[in-house]
Amino acid sequence: MSSGGSAHSSRDIRGDERSHSGGNRGGAPRVVTVGETMALMRTSVNGSLAHLPTVDVALGGAESNLAIGLCRLGVPSAWVSRVGDDPLGTRVVREIRGEGVDVHCAIDPQRPTGLMVKSRPTAATTRVDYYRSGSAASALAPMDLPDGLIENAELLHVSGLTSLLSPDAHLTVVTAVKRAVAAGVKVSLDVNFRSRLGTRERLATLLGDVLEHVDVLFGGPEELSILAPDAEEAVPRTLLHALARKGREAVVKLGPDGAAALTDGQLHEAPGHVVDVVDTVGAGDAFVAGYLSARLDGLAVPQRLARANACGALACTTPGDWEGAPRLRELDALLSGRGGDPVSR
Template sequence: MGTDLFTFGEALSVFISSDTDSVMSATKYERVTAGAEVNVAVALSRLGLKAQFFSRFGNDQLGSVMLADIEAEGVDTSLVKRVDSFTGAMVRNSGKSQAVEISYLRKGSAASTIEPADILDSYISSAKWLHTTGITCAISQSGEKTVKHALKTARELGVKASFDLNIRRKLWSESQASATLAPIAENVELLIGGEDEFKVVFGDSDAKRVLAQMNKRGCKIAVMTKGDQVMRYSIDGQYDEITPPKVVAVDPVGSGDAFTGGSIAGLLSGLAPSDALKQGSICGALVASMFGDWTGMPTGSAGLISDELSKKV
């Protein structure tokens, strides 16, 4: 049976301080499951499409409860491998009154051992869309090779793909990120990155110029985000901008993935690219308005949010 989206990467158990807004003083934590790629998969599932997520999880209770979380969102995890390593985690404060500060527990994790042989051609050929990110490239050399392999396979099979630069500076240096991601960010249907990420990877944050360059590199839709500020994009050389809906930001973590998922869902549903990006911006704003990576993600049908919700936002 075919699926709408196939994606892979590292899912994390996120432990968020709940009694104070600082890990230095907190004694109580809430646990949620998150991760860039799995967030996108959940977004598509919430919008009524079929999403499949692959990763390696440890043979531990953390891996088991995370898989239960993901499956509860309707995401297909049947391809997941369990291995003799630990499942990755993140510890952070809530960010309600202080800037979000993150500590990773992921070096040598189960997901960091992902390798190209894990991604069979049939996983990609049975999907309408492949989504990948720079985070998988950052967690290990085998992860980087897997992303390159998957994108190459998708091109050969004629499957549309997206790539999110998604630089995580605690995982590698800016020079490492640039050297690795610049050659990968080409020949995809959708390329997404923040203004600062384009600056790091391509040495340029001038939206019109760098997005036009991305179109010339074979990226049909190139998007430059900047949090809740104006989003710039270029489609086949045609530049335009979108002002995201204004909401009271409660927790911006995960909003970028909601934008990506909402946009991909819109494209798969047949929306014009500009309308798909508008849907993505609504999804991103709704997630930012609530606490948690998935909490505010809207539901929908056949890849689309309701007209009522769209007009309300």
């Protein structure tokens, strides 16, 4: 495949030669994100897939998780991707559109929709297996980026996941970032390292192509250390100081310990929340959605961190990658202390 994209044609779910399926109920997209969403097979009970008789069908992907989370928080968002010409691809597009996301998704007649299988071998462990090699989204190409979509947004969000899918997918990320910069659109990056897709060294090289243009940077300590190998990983403050620059916000996600952000030389820290954890997958995407929504709402950094931590915590209380992404009223209940009674009357 050439770096300019796949040679075959693509269509959308309705059979058109281009790929757009609108669904945004909140107006023109303020945020655009690009990346793969997979069909998700997940177990509803604990145990090995070698023995369990049934699985549930859902979907999951970091970028669509983010877009859904933003829409639920009142920020119109768009998602750009590719899926296969198969029932799972149809389901992916339908579900994401149904959440109000503006969907721009090419339907690839030659490649399948990627698949993720999530199980809980024990009550304390989660196993995630990916079947995404040669998937439709691995053929993402710059031609899949609609004209004017990025230029008319306020923020472009990308992640390391997409760059690791394939050379063409990485070129799509680089092209999207260049278009955003040329149009004066802010760029957000979540490192989102997945060891099954590539090495830390490979990701560092790829993200080096866009890092200088990033205005808001997210990652856990291990992820941020990929971009700052000389910093001490165990000290989040050191990582933030190594990666922050004038005009850039560097944010470290610390899970139950909360989060910290460094911007304009000032360090901000916020504690996490104690919740009954059901499923942690997708919590990081909910965190980023909370932070970016607060940023777009004009809130100060401490309030951005508070909203992000609350979003991440609430996402952990529900099974699924995005189903627990909260709405503003649910956030208000948690942040105000009114969420103590689990029964709605």
